[in-house]
Amino acid sequence: MIRYIGKRLLWMIPVMLGIAVLIFSIMYICPGDPAQSLLGPSASAVELAAKREEMGLNDPYIVRLGRYLYQTFIRLDLGTSYKFGTSVFAGLMERMQYTLVIALLCMCLQVFVGTPLGIMAATHHNGLWDRISMFLALVGVSIPAFWLALMLVLIFAVNLGWLPTSGVANGIASFILPCIANSFAGIASQARHTRSSMLEVIRSDYIVTAKAKGLSQKTVLFKHALPNALIPIITIVGNGMGMMLGGTVIIENVFAIPGVGRYMTDAINSRDYPVVMGGVLVLGLIFSLIMLLVDIVYAFVDPRIKAQYEGRKGKK
């Protein structure tokens, strides 16, 4: 197992390099002018051309790629944002605070509300509880996030005045509405996947055996069924966490939260190359680490998977 983890960690280096080259190439071929965003709408063509030259944007691909790779991997410098004039890394970390809070809170909601909902639905398959919760889950997944967010603001902030409409100035109160709005889809997805997974497991032989042995419902559920149903659930949680740490643009836009999502999206829109490239690398690294964690948890949950990691001796 340790060897497996070690190998995976080593593999991250080519992955990071791959991400760097890919994101650089994509930004290179993407049309769109960073000079335009810097100089504003009233700049003339000549002025824009001069600015681009000054930014070194007219050099050939290999030269720029080389410069970029050297700066990022040898000097470990993610560069300075065109738009903000501050270090990309500092900017990311500053924004990450807020995104982390939201991601953790939402993930807790997702796991601790979604999973029990799914289990209940599975154990009452085709019953009233199953139908209601699955319908609610579908509604939750198909409601556009901004619609939900604005409705919540309308009710709780504008009409009732209990919570602020936007911004991060009010401590934990600022995060309540964004987290609720953001986690709806996640809770719904979690519930459905849990239900689906549990249903598969519940009908398998060893569960039937366990029941036949006279074990209580609770024991059957938590000692036998749930651990086996965990694999897809872990995938969802891992993937979801990774995505959320990349920031949820819609929620951040609606609630004026200075998070990673807005930082990256604004950077993409204004072609702020250093932020986009630096951000993608950092987020890519975080995501890879989370995926590694997911694979490790797979091994703990299911010894058959662990065996596969450890060796293919004689097995195909």
Add this chain to the structure above:
Amino acid sequence: MSTAVNDTHVGVRTRRQGQLGQVMHRLRKNKVAMLGLVIMLLLIAMALLSPWIAPYNYAKTSKADRYASPSWQHLFGCDAMGRDILSRIMYGARASLWLGLMSTLVATVIGVLLGSLVGYYGGRVDNIVMRILDIIQAIPGMLLSIAISAALGSGIGNTILALSIGGVPMTVRLLRGSILTVRKQEYIEAAEKINCSKWRVITAHILPNSIAPVIVSVTMGIGNTILQAASLSYIGLGVQPPTPEWGAMLSEGKSMITKYPHLCIFPGLAIMLVVLCLNMLGDGLRDAMDPKLKN
């Protein structure tokens, strides 16, 4: 556990059904799934027939009817330019359903193929493909779309490509996760020992037992896909006005959501309906493929 061929005896005659036939048969018996399928087909019919059945021309603007609330003349009301929302929803079904369903299909097919490969062969293949997916997943979807638009031009095909790329990694991971569990079960080894072709092992034995999470994920994702199509119009892909598209209608109505909610409610309901039907169908499909439910 699951056998390749099922003989059903009806009196003296014997009907042989392939495995696919079995799945279809079980699906047909599932009332909820059939309801979902029927509504879906009705929506598709509505989309195709929209030029004839829509009450108004979807592009007809009217100063007097700006933001009109739902009434008998305009069942769903009118939008910011006085265009009838019901007609726009009917016509918009074409773009939204086509983009949504096709991208979901493409993402699923690619994802399942890759996932099966990765899950079955494991080892090096698993590592390399998953690392490549890590690299692709690190790139923000919007950027990938811009790159596709820049490299390949605009057009519906490229829009579908841009929309489906986002769904592939998740599908692969889900499938891989399931396959990792199923792979080592006894019946798989048994099938391999009796020299079943790899293809058969994968399609007949592994996939049916591991595809459930994929179905759940994919059917839930179509709503998101339709919404994403709206943001693609900013980069030259997707649909341009005045052609209606549900995601674009939602975006346009967003700024008036507190004042004139009907601009967003109806496209939102339309999207929800599609997600609901697809999920009903998906649930039915999953139940039909689950061999433990065979009876």
Add this chain to the structure above:
Amino acid sequence: MKKFLSIVLVLIMALSMASFASAEHGASVTVGLAGDPGNIGPFQGMGLGRIGILFTTYEMLMVKDGNEFVGCLMKELTPVDDLTYDVELYDYIVDQAGNKLTASDIKFCFDTAKADGNLPKLSAVDSVEVVSEYVARFHFTALAAGDLESLLMECPIVTQAAYEASADKMATDPVTTSPYQVVDYKTGSTITYKRNENYWQKDELIPSTSKHNVDEITFRIIPDPVQMVNALKTKEIDISAAIDGSYISDFMGVEGFSVTQIPDNTTKFLTFNYDSIPSAAERQAIAYAVDVEDIIAFAFDGIGYHAKTIGNTKYPDFVEKWSDEEYYEYDAEKAQALFDEAGVTAGKTYRLLYNVADDNTRIVTTIQAALMDFGINVELIGYDNALFGTYKFDEKNSGEWDIMLDEAGSSNLLTNVWKLTLDRRDQTYGKTVGHVLDDELQTLIEAAINDNTPENMDAFHQYLKEQCYEYGLVSKVNNLAHTTVVNTAVTCFRGQILPGACEY
């Protein structure tokens, strides 16, 4: 006892008069900002978020107060010759860190700004020379009418000492001569300013951009327009950025709120691609075919004016009589006649390039519907801001569009608005943005730029109108809503609120 009482009374009167005096200063105000200012250093380019905070953060040599240019840091301007001017500073200017501002700081600012290249207008300044402690001599390369004041307003001024003391070139913590100092900048979220007690200028000499009627200003970045309205409704902000016309009714005439309508200095206009529409009759036909009243109704909720040229009436060199002139008002018959003359038949398709934003989308959809009445199809090609900026000027892309929707404005003169797209000396490939290579147009615009007399302006205007290379659509009006904490809202010439200048 009496004596005691009278002393107490005097004391009370004195105290109340003192508090009355300080009651003229509001305590604090929160302003909604729609765009993110990003880098708030002095020598950055003019982005959309920056114009909202520019005059609160910095002072310049000259500023525009209402419609006039007045000196801010500059006490006196003396011409030496046609291209050389002496600028004399007040000799008691002190920045927020206590550094004195001298002529060498002026030279430093202009030199650094030119080197950074974010303020391209400054290429007209050849060099700045320090003549004495408070006098700087400006050498210009060329000076068109009205340029002098704009150039002196273009560059924010800081002291060299403060600039060099900052770790990040004042990207997040500018130290300036303004009455307001940045005390906190949470990037992407809020900027907080506190009034500087030791502001250097005497009250009676302060221009509106440097007034300081409030103690604390907080700018809140709220990207979503619906949330901007919500934040105002819950009074989390006191003044909003421009809001959509449909929301005015929520605040106009409502207890506790009021709405101020300010004409914006930008105008929306159409540019025709000469390569694909070489016939003047065809361009005129399109102009007649579009009903601008419809555009104003659909895109701006009925609030706005039909432009009479590429620019609005507020510019000092706008010629009065143009307001009453005919300017392609909607006329279906004339349009049809001209289409026939140009040989345009039903089934023709025009490609309309535009920058995707809510109001632009509605404008182009209206134009599309209008031309549909003549059997003409319009294919809409929309791009986001960055892409539009590239494609607009891109020669490779020049064959991809027939009509383009754009917007433009300038800080001082109509000629400067025209220059952006119609002066081919400013474009990269020697033609106007609409690919026009017309010598007469060029001669007329150069005459107007050099000497913007009404005759020259009119000559160019009539020629442009006749040829219809570009067609002005709508002069925008901004709706600023605010709570009654603010009695009178005051804005800068760009239509952005000046929180320090508002009356509370």
